[in-house]
Amino acid sequence: GAVVSQHPSWVICKSGTSVKIECRSLDFQATTMFWYRQFPKQSLMLMATSNEGSKATYEQGVEKDKFLINHASLTLSTLTVTSAHPEDSSFYICSARPFPSYNEQFFGPGTRLTVL
Amino acid sequence: GENVEQHPSTLSVQEGDSAVIKCTYSDSASNYFPWYKQELGKGPQLIIDIRSNVGEKKDQRIAVTLNKTAKHFSLHITETQPEDSAVYFCAARAYTGTASKLTFGTGTRLQVTL
Numbered sequence: 001g002a003v004v005s006q007h008p009s010w011v012i013c014k015s016g017t018s019v020k021i022e023c024r025s026l027d028f029q030a031t032t033m034f035w036y037r038q039f040p041k042q043s044l045m046l047m048a049t050s051n052e053g054s055k056a057t058y059e060q061g062v063e064k065d066k067f068l069i070n071h072a073s074l075t076l077s078t079l080t081v082t083s084a085h086p087e088d089s090s091f092y093i094c095s096a097r098p099f100p101s102y103n104e105q106f107f108g109p110g111t112r113l114t115v116l
Numbered sequence: 117g118e119n120v121e122q123h124p125s126t127l128s129v130q131e132g133d134s135a136v137i138k139c140t141y142s143d144s145a146s147n148y149f150p151w152y153k154q155e156l157g158k159g160p161q162l163i164i165d166i167r168s169n170v171g172e173k174k175d176q177r178i179a180v181t182l183n184k185t186a187k188h189f190s191l192h193i194t195e196t197q198p199e200d201s202a203v204y205f206c207a208a209r210a211y212t213g214t215a216s217k218l219t220f221g222t223g224t225r226l227q228v229t230l
């Protein structure tokens with residue numbers, strides 16, 4: 001149990017285009033989902049927290065208009081990187097917290113984004 | 117906010133030996149401490165966690181200890197195997213309902229050699 005999937009697992013896009021990443025909790029409902037970014041050999045950096053049916057809460061320094069998050073259902077959250085640039089290239093990982101737990105948090109396999 | 121420090125950054129042990137990774141946290145309100153294992157190119161996998169009302173928890177070869185007074189917690193892996201090689205992250209969370217978030221340590225790269 002507690003499986004989180006992400007799609008796609010990797011994507012290459014041209015500078016200026018937008019990319020959407022999907023995150024799904026496969027066998028549980030998640031009222032809260034998280035999006036992280038990880039650079040090589042570094043720790044996970046929280047980008048935003050999203051609660052189903054409400055607007056995401058972004059961490060300081062993360063541009064809301066660049067990283068659009070939609071948590072449309074209890075099993076799906078999406079991250080759209082708009083007008084991507086090479087510096088947006090990174091490993092993006094989503095995480096989901098099962099309802100009604102306030103502690104456990106399970107991570108997806110990550111999406112490798114490369115912007116040319 | 118919470119600050120989590122993790123040591124060592126790299127750790128090399130021989131197969132069968134034990135490995136210990138230590139973390140300290142700053143926020144005395146933190147009450148949940150998970151450990152994650154991340155293999156290359158994959159997402160973190162929860163391997164064990166401990167809550168503040170418990171001092172030690174064990175799951176087969178893995179154990180975690182918590183010292184709330186000193187604000188530190190440790191991961192112990194016994195009888196290490198090559199498949200234990202990965203990056204391990206500790207984390208801490210202060211429970212504030214749905215708004216709480218994990219703060220991660222900087223990671224420890226564990227290498228188990230034959």
